[in-house]
Amino acid sequence: MLKSVLTGLALVFVQLLSAQVLNQHISGVVQDSAGVPLQDVIVTVYQLPDTLAVESGLSDAQGNYAFDVDGQYAYFLSYNALGFVQAVSARIEQGSAAAEYTLAPVRLYVSDATVLNAVRITSNKAFVEQALDRVIVHPDALITNAGTTALDVLEKSPGIQVDINGNISLKGKSGVTVYIDDKPTYLAASDLAGFLRSMPSESIEQIEIMTNPPAKYDAAGTGGIILIRLKKTKKVGVNGGVNVSYTQGRYPKGNLSGNLNYRINRFNFYGNVGYNVFHTFQDLDINRGYYNTDGSLSSTFFQNTFIKMENESLTGKAGVDFYVNDRTTLGIGLSGFNTDFVSDSRNTAEVSDSLDALQSVVITESPSDRKFMNGNVNLFYDVKLDSTGKQLTIQADYLGYNSDMDQQLITQSYLPGNIFVGESNLVSTLPTVLTIMSAKADFVMPLKTGARFDAGVKSSIVDADNVADFQDEEDGVLTPNYTFSNHFIYSENINAAYVNYSQGKGKLTYQFGLRFENTNIEGNQLGNAVAADSAFTRNLNNLFPTAYFQYAVDSAGKHVLGLNYGRRIDRPNYKDMNPFTYPLDLFTLYEGNPFLQPTFSHNVELSHTYNNFITTTLLFSLVEDMINETIEQREGVFYSRPGNISDQMSYGVSLNGMYPINNWWTVQLYTEVMYNAFTAQLYGQELNNTGTYWYVAPVNQFKVGDSWAFELSGSYQTSIYSGQFIFIPSWTSRLGISKKIMKNQGTLKLSYNDMFYTNQMGGDIQGLGNSTASWFSYLDTQTLNLSFSYRFNKGQGLQARTTTAPDEKFRVQ
Numbered sequence: 001m002l003k004s005v006l007t008g009l010a011l012v013f014v015q016l017l018s019a020q021v022l023n024q025h026i027s028g029v030v031q032d033s034a035g036v037p038l039q040d041v042i043v044t045v046y047q048l049p050d051t052l053a054v055e056s057g058l059s060d061a062q063g064n065y066a067f068d069v070d071g072q073y074a075y076f077l078s079y080n081a082l083g084f085v086q087a088v089s090a091r092i093e094q095g096s097a098a099a100e101y102t103l104a105p106v107r108l109y110v111s112d113a114t115v116l117n118a119v120r121i122t123s124n125k126a127f128v129e130q131a132l133d134r135v136i137v138h139p140d141a142l143i144t145n146a147g148t149t150a151l152d153v154l155e156k157s158p159g160i161q162v163d164i165n166g167n168i169s170l171k172g173k174s175g176v177t178v179y180i181d182d183k184p185t186y187l188a189a190s191d192l193a194g195f196l197r198s199m200p201s202e203s204i205e206q207i208e209i210m211t212n213p214p215a216k217y218d219a220a221g222t223g224g225i226i227l228i229r230l231k232k233t234k235k236v237g238v239n240g241g242v243n244v245s246y247t248q249g250r251y252p253k254g255n256l257s258g259n260l261n262y263r264i265n266r267f268n269f270y271g272n273v274g275y276n277v278f279h280t281f282q283d284l285d286i287n288r289g290y291y292n293t294d295g296s297l298s299s300t301f302f303q304n305t306f307i308k309m310e311n312e313s314l315t316g317k318a319g320v321d322f323y324v325n326d327r328t329t330l331g332i333g334l335s336g337f338n339t340d341f342v343s344d345s346r347n348t349a350e351v352s353d354s355l356d357a358l359q360s361v362v363i364t365e366s367p368s369d370r371k372f373m374n375g376n377v378n379l380f381y382d383v384k385l386d387s388t389g390k391q392l393t394i395q396a397d398y399l400g401y402n403s404d405m406d407q408q409l410i411t412q413s414y415l416p417g418n419i420f421v422g423e424s425n426l427v428s429t430l431p432t433v434l435t436i437m438s439a440k441a442d443f444v445m446p447l448k449t450g451a452r453f454d455a456g457v458k459s460s461i462v463d464a465d466n467v468a469d470f471q472d473e474e475d476g477v478l479t480p481n482y483t484f485s486n487h488f489i490y491s492e493n494i495n496a497a498y499v500n501y502s503q504g505k506g507k508l509t510y511q512f513g514l515r516f517e518n519t520n521i522e523g524n525q526l527g528n529a530v531a532a533d534s535a536f537t538r539n540l541n542n543l544f545p546t547a548y549f550q551y552a553v554d555s556a557g558k559h560v561l562g563l564n565y566g567r568r569i570d571r572p573n574y575k576d577m578n579p580f581t582y583p584l585d586l587f588t589l590y591e592g593n594p595f596l597q598p599t600f601s602h603n604v605e606l607s608h609t610y611n612n613f614i615t616t617t618l619l620f621s622l623v624e625d626m627i628n629e630t631i632e633q634r635e636g637v638f639y640s641r642p643g644n645i646s647d648q649m650s651y652g653v654s655l656n657g658m659y660p661i662n663n664w665w666t667v668q669l670y671t672e673v674m675y676n677a678f679t680a681q682l683y684g685q686e687l688n689n690t691g692t693y694w695y696v697a698p699v700n701q702f703k704v705g706d707s708w709a710f711e712l713s714g715s716y717q718t719s720i721y722s723g724q725f726i727f728i729p730s731w732t733s734r735l736g737i738s739k740k741i742m743k744n745q746g747t748l749k750l751s752y753n754d755m756f757y758t759n760q761m762g763g764d765i766q767g768l769g770n771s772t773a774s775w776f777s778y779l780d781t782q783t784l785n786l787s788f789s790y791r792f793n794k795g796q797g798l799q800a801r802t803t804t805a806p807d808e809k810f811r812v813q
Contacts, residue, residue: 037063143736147245166193177221198313215513646680
């Protein structure tokens with residue numbers, strides 16, 4: 001019996017291996033109206049009948065392009081270049097010339113709106129693109145992104161702010177969820193910042209910024225979703241690249257990364273690896289004032305903290321896709337990182353009376369060593385159910401995070417005249433284990449009317465085990481400190497289902513989605529000799545609708561209107577809900593908050609796009625029970641903890657555009673003006689923190705000849721109002737130069753960042769009752785970077801790139 005079963009399985013396996021994938025090779029050339037080849041035209045392949053973008057790339061110096069696609073579908077191609085009218089190809093029927101299909105030469109004509117002294121305009125890849133439901137950022141388009149990290153790239157992206165602790169906000173709103181290759185990271189803010197600092201910018205293909213994500217994505221993130229897509233190609237043959245860079249600021253930095261892809265027959269192997277060394281510093285000044293009930297000054301506090309940080313990390317990803325036949329694909333992906341983060345902090349605190357006479361000095365040294373590692377396994381199954389485009393995708397993931405930190409808090413106290421009072425040492429070990437298991441299924445069904453129906457389900461389980469072991473050290477003897485020690489166990493299960501419907505009729509395109517999520521949370525803090533056990537549970541059932549509309553006002557598509565709405569949720573993470581106290585020094589402590597409730601938001605955007613050049617968007621957002629860092633002052637000590645501080649109302653306008661000044665100078669501009677309003681009763685104090693901020697980020701790109709390029713860019717923001725905090729204005733400027741070498745396969749880049757050393761952070765804290773507080777921080781932002789990248793391609797076709805469909809008027813029926 002067993003022999004028969006094995007024989008049958010063997011026969012099935014042989015049949016699968018012998019199945020032939022019906023590949024179709026599509027090629028052609030794109031020219032201007034005079035028949036001159038055009039380079040860097042964006043050519044996109046759309047699969048019919050659902051107009052799904054499946055391949056995209058840039059034409060070469062001779063105007064040539066080529067793609068390998070699945071021969072069982074019909075296709076059409078679109079051609080886009082800055083300053084030219086978009087063109088589309090004729091329909092390529094299913095199985096047309098099954099092996100080879102060469103299109104007739106396509107000619108692009110200069111747009112009337114961009115005829116500049118009869119100069120022919122060619123296009124570089126845009127740094128920012130506007131799509132129906134997201135903004136797409138291409139990091140490689142900026143010279144000054146070379147040799148940096150993923151967190152640096154985010155900070156330069158439109159509408160994204162990164163604060164001194166690595167917390168990410170979008171258009172003035174916190175609660176942003178970060179995805180890597182369509183998967184949420186599940187990391188707390190500090191861990192996420194460390195992870196993004198370990199990721200080389202060269203490993204990123206593109207970043208998608210979604211303030212109102214579609215129903216397919218988790219509803220978590222009241223501020224929206226930032227999706228980072230890593231480089232992966234489906235070119236036939238061997239393709240890849242290497243990158244090496246060195247950066248000099250106050251301290252050195254550098255990274256080495258590479259990616260390799262090999263596609264042969266039914267297999268596609270891919271992988272990338274990166275090694276990053278990141279040495280930096282923070283020089284932080286804190287000023288506090290304490291007042292009597294009559295408003296007179298009681299005492300002052302000044303603290304300077306200098307932190308030197310050394311981060312070495314290794315990241316990697318590898319996988320294989322197996323094309324079983326022309327309908328079915330199986331795959332497995334492995335990824336992970338290993339980071340060693342060492343920091344040495346020394347702060348000096350001075351307490352003075354109302355007459356500025358010194359009363360005491362406290363010196364604290366805090367060396368720490370943290371090891372942080374991750375492993376991820378992804379399995380996927382993709383099947384095309386029939387020739388109409390029905391498709392089912394099933395994925396399963398297992399992620400494991402392990403963190404182990406050893407730290408000391410060595411405190412020495414002095415009276416005026418350098419009179420020694422005493423010394424203490426608080427020794428801590430902080431291990432954390434985080435595991436995530438998730439599985440999801442997505443179904444796509446094109447309809448005969450040209451509409452599309454999507455549906456899916458997902459379930460995820462998150463388990464966290466967090467130990468904080470504190471001990472007091474005196475004369476070499478360690479004694480347990482039960483005030484700060486704790487053991488916190490957290491479990492979260494989210495079950496979700498969604499439906500989505502999209503349709504295009506004439507000039508109107510619309511999309512509706514609805515997502516249901518069931519959330520179950522359990523938290524348990526184990527007791528010790530002085531603290532009793534405590535526990536909490538949360539059970540939630542919520543609906544999250546989304547809606548998108550796009551309307552082409554005129555037949556030429558010069559004016560396109562868009563409207564979208566979405567409801568989102570921001571659940572507190574496990575670290576924020578851990579009810580323990582963690583000392584930063586004698587004057588500042590951090591506490592968790594097990595009473596946190598989820599935050600909900602309503603987001604509306606109305607946009608207008610003119611001639612594919614400029615998009616203007618009106619934004620409105622209402623956030624209920626916003627989770628934000630709060631500061632409470634008690635008896636001279638500041639307590640930092642997360643809290644549901646208030647509702648937040650935000651509204652404003654943003655503008656995103658790209659304009660060719662002439663054939664060698666292109667300007668890209670993003671700017672926004674936002675009004676944020678926070679009102680709340682906080683620790684017995686009335687908080688009313690409202691204001692308007694302006695952000696602008698121009699990018700000037702200059703192309704000289706075929707191999708030289710220059711970039712001059714920067715950004716400026718006025719004061720930002722968020723919760724209890726007002727952040728000071730800041731600005732930065734960047735200069736970059738690139739040169740193509742080695743027959744255009746290699747590129748040298750030199751960049752100078754924050755040329756005038758102005759990109760520093762600071763601010764004031766509101767709602768502190770009878771005290772005030774402000775801070776200012778110097779960071780290692782002024783850097784000189786030299787990088788080299790080399791790309792090789794031993795296969796056919798152009799690099800695949802996620803895009804969005806063209807305007808509905810270009811749909812091929």
